Amino acid sequence: MNRLPIFLDLRDRRVAVVGQGSLAARRVDTLSRAGAEVSLFAEHPSDEFAPLEGKYRHGDFSAPEAFAGFGIAYFAYEPGEQPNEALIARVREAGTLVNVADYPALSDFITPSVLDRSPLVIAIATGGDAPLLGRMLKARLETLIPANYGRLAALAGAARAALAKKLTNQQARLRFWERVYDGPIAETMLAGDDATAKSMLDREIESCRPDGSASGDAPTGEVYLVGAGPGDPDLLTFRAFRLMQQADVVLYDQLVEPAIMDRVRRDAERIYVGKKRANHALQQEEIGELMVKLAREGKRVLRLKGGDPFIFGRGGEEIEKLAAHRVPFQVCPGVTAAAGCSSYAGIPLTHRDYAQSCVFVTGHGRDGPIQLDWASIIRPRQTVAVYMGLAHLDFLTKEFMRHGADPALPVAIVENGTRPNQITLTGTIADIAAKAAAHGLRGPTIIIVGEVVTLRDKLNWYTPHRAPEASDA
Incomplete structure (x- = not known):
């Protein structure tokens, strides 16, 4: 280690900044937020200093003791501007530690990339050799360390x-x-x-006991109700990933991709609880009872659900059970299937020229096809996203037309959306059911109904990790 990392308390300490461009302005802003008493030495400060007025004093280069009394000084030269080594030497002779941006050989200290979670502060430095690498590592830590x-x-x-x-x-x-x-x-x-x-x-x-351990109370567990998104692990939220890493036991179902389960803590117990259509490994009531039991054993229970648990995910039913038994819980939302699948299919759910509203409906009730409020669903310039509708697609499309939908109304079905084996099939209300049967679609799917589907040819950006079949649209 050729440089000693330290954290300075700059509150009410005098700091000099030499420079007149954007880098110097950023230095002034950062130092003033750290509580320093900043003096700016600049002959012609740029417009970027205007919002900082009042956060610094104006220094005078010509004053005999211009740099006396400063603990540190930053020289912030703009690209192409050569350092004034005579001035740097003059400042150093006054007993001031010097930093010259992008010139580590001229510097007494370097400024690291900083992850600020005050009072928690993490600094990353590469000795001035690879500052961009330091910034990249900081960006990675930003995703791993929550603001709280x-x-x-x-x-x-x-x-x-x-x-x-x-x-x-x-x-x-x-x-x-x-x-x-x-x-x-x-x-x-x-x-x-x-x-x-x-x-x-x-x-x-x-x-607490004298040795710092907990008192003899029974352990208290907690349940994390987490949305895993539609399939692509990159769509997991930072918070979801953190909870997945600290759970003791995981309850998961059919819609959770194996690639997402790979992100769960390695030694966590895994319990499969369903659910395939009409084939549940555990009934909903049993899942609730199991979560209560595990939490009362002091375990941190991750209930991992595809999409978002509060959008046709029965998450509300599950936490009602927890609330009734006074089991602590928290909810972490996920990217819901309509949002994820439509994005990966190149179909915006709303568009100023095509759809000013969007409704989410389910195509599957407790006892078969659900009876929908067709008057509110079939409206001009509105997109309809249908969850769990594949099994009753023929019935649903006929109901659309029976209630006044144009048989030529565009429709898309996205199967395995956001995943490597995604298939997007397009058609109309009149022919989409036959096309889905011919292609042998099995799900999971999201069905998108509306004029926005016509934008797919222009906006499609996602290429699944396999060669698409000729019949894919």
Whole structure:
């Protein structure tokens, strides 16, 4: 390690910035937000400094002691501008540490890429050799570290004094914090419930044993109801991925892709609970009872559902059961099938020239085809997305026409949407059922009805990872 990483407290400390372009403006903005007392040395500051007025003082190059009293100085030259090495030497002679952007050999220190989750701050540096690599690694960490980790750090900081009074042994405090950061208190904070997390932490401090372990209370589990999206693992949210990594047991069904299950924590128990059409491994009531049982055993239960759990996913029914039994839970939404499949098929659900509204309906009820409100569904300039409609497609298309839909109304069926084996079949209300039967579509599918389907030829961008059949449209 040829450079020592440090974090400076710059509040009310004098810092100089030399430069007059965009890089210097960014330096001034960052330093002022860190609480520094910034002086800008620039002969002709650019317009980018206008929003920063009041955040810095104007320095005078010609003053004999112009750079006296500054702890650090940033030289922010624009591309093509050569460093003024005489001025840099003059500043260094005043006892000031110098950073010259893009010139590590002229610098006493370098500025890392910073991931700011204040008070949690992560800095990444490459010694000035590969700054772009540092920024790329920072971008990856942005996806892995939720913003609420900063609030968790602040919560812990506010409780340190109270814990120190309760636990004088350093190892006991370490054990306590390890349990907090890997348990329900941290999870509650990351879910955004600050007040509950604080109450939980206060109770935990009050009841902890002298060795820092938990009191003898029964373990408390939790259920994570998570939407896995329509199939492509890249469509998982950051929060979904985090919950998938910390679950002890996973309840999953037919619509969850194996590639998504690969993202679940390796040692988590996996329980298949269905569901194929008319062939459920477990009935809905049994799934609810199982979640309650596992949570009461102290386990973190991941209920992983295809698409979004609150859009025809029966998620509301499942958490009603949890709420009735006072089992803690949280819900993480996912990309619903209509949004994901239409995007990957090149069919916008709304478009200023074709559709100003979109409705989601299900084509499958408890006892077969569902009776829909056709008057509200069949309207001009409206898109209809039908979930679970393939099994009753012939009935649905006939009902569309019986209630006044134009037989030439465009329709698309997207099978295995967003997945490597995606197939998109287009036709009209009059012929789509016959086409689907001829192609042997089996599902899962989303059916899109409306003029927006005609945009597919122009907007289709996604190429499945297999050679499409000639009959694919």
